Each structure stands twice: as structure tokens, then as C-alpha cells.
Amino acid sequence: MTATVHTLPRKAEPSLAPMMSLVAEGMNSVNAVILDRMQSRIPLIPALAGHLIAGGGKRMRPMLTLASAALLGYGGARHFKLAAAVEFIHTATLLHDDVVDGSDLRRGKKTANIVFGNPATVLVGDFLFSRSFELMVEDGSIRVLRILSNASAVIAEGEVDQLTAQRQVETTEERYLAIISAKTAALFAAACRIAAVVAERPEADELALEAYGRYLGIAFQLTDDAIDYDSDAAEMGKDQGDDFRDGKMTLPVILAYARGSDEERAFWRDAIAGNRAGDADLAHAIALIRKHDAVLATRERARHYAQRAIDAIAAFPASEAKAAMIEAAEFAVARRF
16 A cells, blocks of 8 residues: 655635534444443432533544544444543543643533532542443453553543643643643544554554544644633633643743743743732733744644644545544644634
């Protein structure tokens, strides 16, 4: 099979519509599994889980499992439960994240921890993690279980690494990339790779899809971190400046700090330490980030990783699924929310 290298097109307004259309029927099956498995004899569990699961969101990760299966021509049904498992892992991490970060908004709604409290939110996150492992065990593949359980452990490591890097103004770009590779990209990679396992394809296809997912996940998180400084709350569905007030050293801040004057670096040291977190301080931070083109540079790095994602699936023959996955990479870096 001859590989064809695809360049990342720069057409206007890429979207997830091709992927959503591709997997629409399959997502009905996935959503049925999600709805069934989030139920419990304890009414608080489906109420809290449903608050987030039904609250919008792109369902990007389970869609990637289905799109990857379509790319491989898989015609079975095993991937529906596994895609649901992927979404449960993701939802559990979001619930836990919002508690750790003390977030107020997600997807334009009050976070579950604000509505239901921190203890319930953590415990329901644990419940969803448990449900995801039930679904993996039901599938019966040790290889799938290994891939998804490893991804879960790597995500947790990434979250802890991010926590220890919080308010550390000397955090390097290399460490930042390691953090987002773990906390975000690991699940993207696993979601794609398991499709090749259930389709019983060679390891080369597994690794190609894993690389696509990993690079897409990095591009996605880089864009998220740019959005925190160049979009407003209405666009993002969360409060602008959350990362700034939490003292998170995301790439826009790392670059602005590295490129700044002594006076600007002094501001960043105070701000990241939590001593300058008001609205005027946020406005000044955004001004410095713009002055040094830090958001632009972050988005350019995102485009680089999106291109690497596209190149990772270059060897697969042209198809509707491949075109949808290419546009998904383009969407990941062009979006503003």
C-alpha cells in the first residue's frame, strides 16, 4: 500500500459534521448503552451523571472509536460498548477535574460539583469509571482491557503532574507537552486504537490509529488552552481566565513568560503565584499574551500536531471515514469553543 501525504487544508469553517454523519447510526447504539449503564438504584447517580452527559459536549472520543472502525471497514457491534466505555472514562475525569479545579461552568451550565456538591461528584465519577471497566470486561478482550486501563492510569498521572506543576512559573514547554499528552491525548489514542483491535487488524494499523488519536488529542488540548485567552465565556461555555486564576502554566503563558521583559516576568510570577488574579490582572495577562503572539504560536503548534495526525492515517485508502477524520483534525485546531 502506497502512502499518500495529505496537507492540512485551510478551507473556511471546518466542522465535525462529516464525522457526525458518518457515525450517526452507531452513536445511537452507543448512547443507548450510555443511558442504560448510567442507571442505578440510587437516584442521585443517574441525576448527577445525566447533568453532564446530557449537557451537550462533542462526544469526540466515542465518535473517534466509531470512525476508526469505519475506516477499517469493521461491520460488527463490539465497538459500541467500548465507545461507551471511552465516554464514561472521559466523563469521570471531567467530574473529578471540576472538583479539583473548583470550576463553576462547563458547557455553558453550572458544573455538577456546584449543583450536587463535591463529595457526590467525586463518587459518581468513581461509579462511571467502574461502569467503564464493566463494559471492557464484557467485551472479553484482554488487549482492549490493557489499552483502556493503561490510558486511565496515564490520564490520572497526567492530572497529578498538572497539579504539581500548578503555580510553577518555570514550567517548561516540554513538561507542558508531557502533561497534555497524558491527561488528554492518551484517551484519544486509546479510543482510536481499540477499533483496530476489535477489527482484528495488524499491529501496524493499531499504531497508525493510536498515533492519529495521540496527535489529534495534543492539537485539541493546545487549542483549548489558546481558547482560554482568546474567546469569551459565551463562546467557551466556561468562565474566561479559569486557567489564569488557577495558576495553570499552559502554553500561551509559558511563551509569554519566556518572551517577556523583566517587568513582565515579575507580573507573571505574581499572577501565577495567585497574588494577581483580578479582572484587571486577567486583562493585563491577555494583553501580554497578545503582545508576544503567544496564542498565535500555540495555535500554530496545534496545526503542526493536527498535520501529524493526518499524516498518521495517510496509508489508509481514500474513504468517507478517512475524509471525516481529516476534517476532524482540521476542526480541532480551527474551533473557538
